[in-house]
Amino acid sequence: MYNLILTGKLEPGTNPRDALAGLAKLLKVDDAKAREIVRNAPVCIRRNTDAAMAERVVAAMKAIGIRIQLEPVAAAPAADGLAGTGVGTGVGTGVGTGEVASTAGAANAVSVAKTTNSAASAKPARPEQPSTSLKVIAGGKPAAANPVDKAQTPDSQQTAQAPHTPAAPESFKGFRYQLSGQPDYCFISVEIPAGETIKVEASAMASMTTNMLMKTRAKGGLSRFMSGESVFINEFTADTVPGEIGIAPGSPGDVKHLYLDNEEVFLQNSAFVASGMGVVAESKWQGFTKGFFSGESLFLIRCSGQGDLWFNTYGAMIEIDVAGDYVVDTGNIVGFTSGLDYDIQSVGGYKSLFFSGEGLVCRFRGHGKVWIQTRSVPAFASWANWYRPVKKK
Amino acid sequence: MEVELIHRPGNTAARVSLQPGEVCTTESGAMIAMSGNMQIETTTHQKGKGSVLKALKRLVGGESIFMNHFEPLGGKGELWLGTALAGDMLVHELDNEQLIVQGSSFLASEQGVELDIGWQGFKSVLSGENIFWLTLTGKGKVVLSSFGAIYPVEVDGDYIVDTGHIVAFEQTLDFSITKAGKSWLHSFLGGEGLVCKFSGRGTVWCQSHNPQSFGSSLTPNLIARKA
Numbered sequence: 001m002y003n004l005i006l007t008g009k010l011e012p013g014t015n016p017r018d019a020l021a022g023l024a025k026l027l028k029v030d031d032a033k034a035r036e037i038v039r040n041a042p043v044c045i046r047r048n049t050d051a052a053m054a055e056r057v058v059a060a061m062k063a064i065g066i067r068i069q070l071e072p073v074a075a076a077p078a079a080d081g082l083a084g085t086g087v088g089t090g091v092g093t094g095v096g097t098g099e100v101a102s103t104a105g106a107a108n109a110v111s112v113a114k115t116t117n118s119a120a121s122a123k124p125a126r127p128e129q130p131s132t133s134l135k136v137i138a139g140g141k142p143a144a145a146n147p148v149d150k151a152q153t154p155d156s157q158q159t160a161q162a163p164h165t166p167a168a169p170e171s172f173k174g175f176r177y178q179l180s181g182q183p184d185y186c187f188i189s190v191e192i193p194a195g196e197t198i199k200v201e202a203s204a205m206a207s208m209t210t211n212m213l214m215k216t217r218a219k220g221g222l223s224r225f226m227s228g229e230s231v232f233i234n235e236f237t238a239d240t241v242p243g244e245i246g247i248a249p250g251s252p253g254d255v256k257h258l259y260l261d262n263e264e265v266f267l268q269n270s271a272f273v274a275s276g277m278g279v280v281a282e283s284k285w286q287g288f289t290k291g292f293f294s295g296e297s298l299f300l301i302r303c304s305g306q307g308d309l310w311f312n313t314y315g316a317m318i319e320i321d322v323a324g325d326y327v328v329d330t331g332n333i334v335g336f337t338s339g340l341d342y343d344i345q346s347v348g349g350y351k352s353l354f355f356s357g358e359g360l361v362c363r364f365r366g367h368g369k370v371w372i373q374t375r376s377v378p379a380f381a382s383w384a385n386w387y388r389p390v391k392k393k
Numbered sequence: 394m395e396v397e398l399i400h401r402p403g404n405t406a407a408r409v410s411l412q413p414g415e416v417c418t419t420e421s422g423a424m425i426a427m428s429g430n431m432q433i434e435t436t437t438h439q440k441g442k443g444s445v446l447k448a449l450k451r452l453v454g455g456e457s458i459f460m461n462h463f464e465p466l467g468g469k470g471e472l473w474l475g476t477a478l479a480g481d482m483l484v485h486e487l488d489n490e491q492l493i494v495q496g497s498s499f500l501a502s503e504q505g506v507e508l509d510i511g512w513q514g515f516k517s518v519l520s521g522e523n524i525f526w527l528t529l530t531g532k533g534k535v536v537l538s539s540f541g542a543i544y545p546v547e548v549d550g551d552y553i554v555d556t557g558h559i560v561a562f563e564q565t566l567d568f569s570i571t572k573a574g575k576s577w578l579h580s581f582l583g584g585e586g587l588v589c590k591f592s593g594r595g596t597v598w599c600q601s602h603n604p605q606s607f608g609s610s611l612t613p614n615l616i617a618r619k620a
Binding site: 183184252253254315316318320324325326327328329332347363365370372373374375376379380382383384385386387388389390391 | 399400403404405406422424425426427428429431433473475476477478479608609611612613615616617618619
């Protein structure tokens with residue numbers, strides 16, 4: 001027998017709106033009710049279900065992109081204690097099987113302390129009594145809990161429960177953020193829980209609450225300096241209370257958010273905007289042949305590790321799944337995943353090299369994603385070149 | 394050739410899907426990405442219809458005399474097109490009509506469309522803007538780009554458009570360069586200078602912004618270049 005817990009997490013790549021609509025349809029409730037359920041996640045949606053039925057529900061929910069956790073009922077009596085929940089800090093409630101909890105706990109051992117921070121807002125999260133606890137939540141939850149925001153940032157909801165292990169209360173995974181003004185003039189606002197830090201490209205901070213402390217760091221040393229990117233990355237830390245920071249990328253365009261889970265992403269040198277502290281951004285020498293001829297820069301920025309990553313474009317963003325090979329103009333590359341190999345080459349014959357106006361292109365091979373931008377800074381700059389005043393002799 | 398416009402209207406890109414054997418002709422420099430099997434050929438003329446004279450005419454017209462022709466090899470292919478400036482795009486289907494396009498607004502065309510520099514004589518020179526006109530004839534799709542949004546104006550009778558705001562117009566319209574105001578003095582002082590006056594029946598597509606005005610507004614902020 002199992003209890004089915006709606007964790008509030010989405011399958012990767014799911015549009016939160018679709019998921020919400022799917023949930024409403026599946027549970028035969030209206031949108032507002034479905035939102036209510038998601039807002040109160042994690043919540044038990046079905047109790048004492050046999051294995052076969054549980055499987056079916058999980059499959060149906062997975063189809064619409066919603067994750068369900070199975071909790072063996074036998075474990076229920078042990079779950080009498082309160083699971084810590086950080087409301088409004090991006091920390092989810094712990095509910096789940098011991099197995100899930102222990103992996104999550106191991107991966108995020110650092111952040112155990114954080115849950116203590118939010119212990120003040122801890123709520124009884126026992127799924128066995130959803131009706132009562134939901135009321136408590138509804139009353140005690142800070143206004144920040146806009147259901148749509150929450151649904152849009154599935155990554156900020158980490159769920160795990162530790163009925164048996166005290167170390168289980170989980171932790172901080174990803175910031176809660178919002179993108180506005182997409183796709184032409186995207187602006188990012190990120191909620192920073194107390195004590196947390198975010199790395200932001202120098203001069204990209206547009207606004208912030210007064211409790212944010214700024215520290216400037218020259219990260220990456222000389223190579224970063226040479227990559228053309230400013231040497232400085234600023235670190236913003238929320239002191240004792242949660243804060244908020246608004247980040248405006250330098251060029252008008254779109255912003256993409258990724259949650260890196262020990263993955264690697266390469267960015268063109270001006271694309272980096274902000275990241276969590278777990279992400280290491282470093283310049284990577286492309287080599288002379290790749291670098292010089294790309295006309296861009298000798299360096300790429302390699303982002304790896306674990307945490308949020310935001311990067312921006314000039315113009316709108318197009319995501320291309322590469323399987324095989326794909327060609328992108330060097331001025332339009334934003335970034336690509338590590339599964340791809342690339343080289344720089346000319347297009348067509350000698351005539352194309354000089355006269356096509358395309359110059360050199362980048363040919364990607366392998367499997368992965370490439371992000372491209374619909375406008376290119378070099379192309380705009382060469383257009384503007386004609387309008388430069390002419391120096392008198 | 395299928396054309397899909399995405400991220401309209403501010404940062405539009407055109408996604409062109411080509412079947413085997415189809416060829417797409419684009420303005421030089423318009424390609425931003427393409428599938429790996431795409432072959433590119435650069436010529437001074439319409440594919441298969443070489444003419445030095447036409448190339449020379451294009452040179453005189455001020456346009457880059459080179460065009461790129463894209464053709465997928467061994468299967469379907471896709472091609473993404475973008476522009477240097479922010480703005481919208483327009484897909485127009487020609488059916489043995491003539492369309493006159495302002496040179497920098499031309500982005501791409503299907504194989505059945507023929508391109509020619511339309512020599513508008515002193516009209517072009519007089520218009521003051523650095524404008525040349527392309528005459529497109531034949532059958533097939535044409536992709537045009539603009540700086541800012543594109544809006545069509547149905548002309549029946551007379552209509553006046555500032556020269557920098559014209560994207561394209563149907564050949565059924567006659568156009569002449571004229572002054573915007575009643576007197577020449579007022580026209581120039583008013584900053585409008587010369588305008589295009591269309592007469593007849595047909596459609597004019599206009600762009601909401603004038604690239605020349607934008608460029609001139611940047612001038613004071615740019616570093617001087619050597620002549």
